[in-house]
Amino acid sequence: MSSAQGKTEVIRAPQAGTAVLTPNPLQSERVFRLLVESLSDYALFLLTPDGVVASWNPGAERMKRYKPAEIIGRHFSIFYVPGDLEARKPENELRMARETGRHEDEGWRLRKDGTRFWANVVITAIRDTDGQLLGFGKITRDVTDRREAELRYRLLIDGVTDYAIYSLDRHGNITSWNSGAQRIKKYSAEEIIGKHFSQFYTKEDAEAGLPAKVLHTAATTGHFEGEGWRIRKDGSKFWSSVVITPIRDEAGELVGFSKITRDVTDRMKLLEKIQHHADELEIRVAERERTNAELEAFSYSVSHDLRSPLRAIEGFTDIVLTDYGSQLPEPVLGLLQNVVQSATRMNRLVEDLLNYGRLGRIEIESAPVSVAAAVKAACEQIDENLRDEIKSAVDPSFQVSANLATLTQSLFNLIANGLKFYPPGQKPHVDVSASREKGDIVVRIKDEGIGIEPQHLERIFQVFERLHGDQLYPGTGIGLAIVKRGINRIGGKVWVESKPGKGSSFFISLPAA
Amino acid sequence: MMIDTEHKPVILLVEDNSFDVQLIQSALGRTPGEINLIRVEDGDKAVDYLAGISPFDDRETYPIPITMLLDIKLPKRSGFEVLQWLRSQGGPIRRLPTLMLTSSKHQVDINQAFERGANAYLTKPDSIKELTSLMGELKTFWLKRVEMPEVKR
Numbered sequence: 001m002s003s004a005q006g007k008t009e010v011i012r013a014p015q016a017g018t019a020v021l022t023p024n025p026l027q028s029e030r031v032f033r034l035l036v037e038s039l040s041d042y043a044l045f046l047l048t049p050d051g052v053v054a055s056w057n058p059g060a061e062r063m064k065r066y067k068p069a070e071i072i073g074r075h076f077s078i079f080y081v082p083g084d085l086e087a088r089k090p091e092n093e094l095r096m097a098r099e100t101g102r103h104e105d106e107g108w109r110l111r112k113d114g115t116r117f118w119a120n121v122v123i124t125a126i127r128d129t130d131g132q133l134l135g136f137g138k139i140t141r142d143v144t145d146r147r148e149a150e151l152r153y154r155l156l157i158d159g160v161t162d163y164a165i166y167s168l169d170r171h172g173n174i175t176s177w178n179s180g181a182q183r184i185k186k187y188s189a190e191e192i193i194g195k196h197f198s199q200f201y202t203k204e205d206a207e208a209g210l211p212a213k214v215l216h217t218a219a220t221t222g223h224f225e226g227e228g229w230r231i232r233k234d235g236s237k238f239w240s241s242v243v244i245t246p247i248r249d250e251a252g253e254l255v256g257f258s259k260i261t262r263d264v265t266d267r268m269k270l271l272e273k274i275q276h277h278a279d280e281l282e283i284r285v286a287e288r289e290r291t292n293a294e295l296e297a298f299s300y301s302v303s304h305d306l307r308s309p310l311r312a313i314e315g316f317t318d319i320v321l322t323d324y325g326s327q328l329p330e331p332v333l334g335l336l337q338n339v340v341q342s343a344t345r346m347n348r349l350v351e352d353l354l355n356y357g358r359l360g361r362i363e364i365e366s367a368p369v370s371v372a373a374a375v376k377a378a379c380e381q382i383d384e385n386l387r388d389e390i391k392s393a394v395d396p397s398f399q400v401s402a403n404l405a406t407l408t409q410s411l412f413n414l415i416a417n418g419l420k421f422y423p424p425g426q427k428p429h430v431d432v433s434a435s436r437e438k439g440d441i442v443v444r445i446k447d448e449g450i451g452i453e454p455q456h457l458e459r460i461f462q463v464f465e466r467l468h469g470d471q472l473y474p475g476t477g478i479g480l481a482i483v484k485r486g487i488n489r490i491g492g493k494v495w496v497e498s499k500p501g502k503g504s505s506f507f508i509s510l511p512a513a
Numbered sequence: 514m515m516i517d518t519e520h521k522p523v524i525l526l527v528e529d530n531s532f533d534v535q536l537i538q539s540a541l542g543r544t545p546g547e548i549n550l551i552r553v554e555d556g557d558k559a560v561d562y563l564a565g566i567s568p569f570d571d572r573e574t575y576p577i578p579i580t581m582l583l584d585i586k587l588p589k590r591s592g593f594e595v596l597q598w599l600r601s602q603g604g605p606i607r608r609l610p611t612l613m614l615t616s617s618k619h620q621v622d623i624n625q626a627f628e629r630g631a632n633a634y635l636t637k638p639d640s641i642k643e644l645t646s647l648m649g650e651l652k653t654f655w656l657k658r659v660e661m662p663e664v665k666r
Contacts, residue, residue: 307616311639312532318641319539347639 186233239268368513378411400510418447448503556590
């Protein structure tokens with residue numbers, strides 16, 4: 001009521017409509033009564049020492065629905081709910097007010113129509129100058145809305161079980177505790193409220209002064225966010241993700257902190273697992289790189305060391321044939337020819353195997369390649385005598401994402417194959433064509449040769465797979481394997497369709513560029 | 514073989530594989546033009562030869578060559594090391610035309626050879642026929658076409 005001083009000019013009687021100012025206004029009983037009557041949000045009334053209602057303001061009427069005539073003279077216990085009456089609450093409250101001068105309470109109260117509202121009640125003992133109890137002043141506020149909001153808020157906070165939400169005073173002592181906090185940290189509210197939050201930290205973190213540091217950070221920057229190990233009641237550890245926000249009063253004074261903690265141990269473990277896998281992968285890659293380097297060194301020495309004796313075999317046999325051929329009997333000449341042929345074949349085998357091996361290891365860079373240009377380059381490598389037997393009809397605008405050298409090598413192998421597998425004596429012929437199919441360009445290399453039995457179609461792309469003796473159709477058995485590996489490495493596909501006796505068609509499909 | 518050294522141009526062949534030496538010798542013999550092929554079998558000996566270190570200090574027997582055929586993979590000192598040593602010498606010997614003759618077709622080797630100052634990079638042909646024609650070409654080109662630098666002190 002003292003706060004009303006200095007605000008007199010705004011005080012109006014509800015019905016009067018005009019400001020009432022007397023020469024000594026604040027001491028006027030009338031002004032005081034007007035003030036009381038203007039407080040429509042407060043029920044403000046007097047009780048006799050026994051608790052009988054002695055006055056009634058419009059706020060009381062509005063809140064409790066009784067008219068002054070209906071209520072004045074009745075005992076105030078009429079406002080209490082049956083449970084409170086049984087607990088003798090009205091008497092107790094008056095006693096408390098009498099003993100301490102003032103009693104404050106919140107609880108359900110009844111309106112005239114029997115409906116309830118949540119009331120904030122202050123009962124003040126009124127005494128005369130001798131200390132004689134004259135009665136009680138009672139101020140009641142309807143705070144049902146606030147209570148509901150608080151209740152909703154509390155239910156909301158408490159309903160959050162995945163997050164520990166709790167508050168600290170400004171020293172770090174726990175002042176509230178939700179069910180999520182209980183679930184995550186295993187302490188009940190009763191056990192933990194009033195304790196310092198540093199007990200959740202590991203010994204090392206606590207000794208390092210981390211709890212004080214995080215509060216300091218939150219207080220000075222307005223926010224703290226972090227992750228770390230925390231300890232549950234049972235001593236077990238969990239990896240937490242924490243957000244701390246300072247709570248300040250209207251004056252900006254720090255009153256405490258709100259703290260939201262999440263148990264992200266699973267995520268941490270997942271991350272650790274991923275990290276572990278990543279580390280392992282790195283080791284594997286390093287191993288693979290080492291293996292690749294070893295293989296590279298191996299293939300280097302194969303090409304250098306393995307081939308030099310072959311060169312010697314071939315060279316010396318050739319010298320014998322050239323320089324002494326005339327002195328040798330015919331069968332010896334034939335046998336020596338076989339030696340030369342074998343050495344030549346061995347040379348080609350080594351060369352093909354090296355190419356095949358290298359295709360598996362090296363980085364092959366893809367770039368837009370003209371199919372027609374690759375076909376042309378492949379044809380130029382074909383034996384001059386056979387080149388006229390190739391008919392190529394490729395749209396010059398067709399571009400694929402590929403590596404020119406790899407594609408050319410593959411096309412050469414397929415064209416050479418097509419020309420090779422004809423019955424002896426028959427003139428070979430190969431058609432090269434290309435078509436666009438969705439996002440791919442499909443190149444077809446078609447012959448009308450001996451064809452392939454269906455049961456062999458799978459095998460022919462494997463290393464050293466040969467379907468014929470080398471007398472009739474010489475070869476290393478690596479050519480198609482090189483095609484398959486090479487085309488696969490540049491993101492394409494290879495397949496074959498064939499009819500025995502009619503011919504075969506090999507297909508290369510590559511993404512159009 | 515030693516008698517005519519002063520009249521025949523000398524080619525120094527640095528090659529550890531005796532069969533390859535024999536084949537090269539044979540190929541050279543099949544082509545016109547007299548050549549004195551002197552062979553050393555490792556990198557250290559090649560350096561000793563070019564530096565004139567005993568027993569190669571006798572320039573009557575071991576004359577300064579007009580060109581060197583150098584393998585890469587050699588015992589003791591590799592062909593690259595010999596090449597690097599040669600090109601870093603103070604005297605006119607560093608001008609010696611040097612042709613790599615090897616079985617390696619690796620691009621890295623080829624690049625490195627030229628970076629270190631090789632004048633050509635040749636791979637050993639697979640057949641004696643090709644080897645013979647290669648040796649013929651070498652003789653024609655390096656002994657007849659190319660204007661040679663002074664390499665003697």
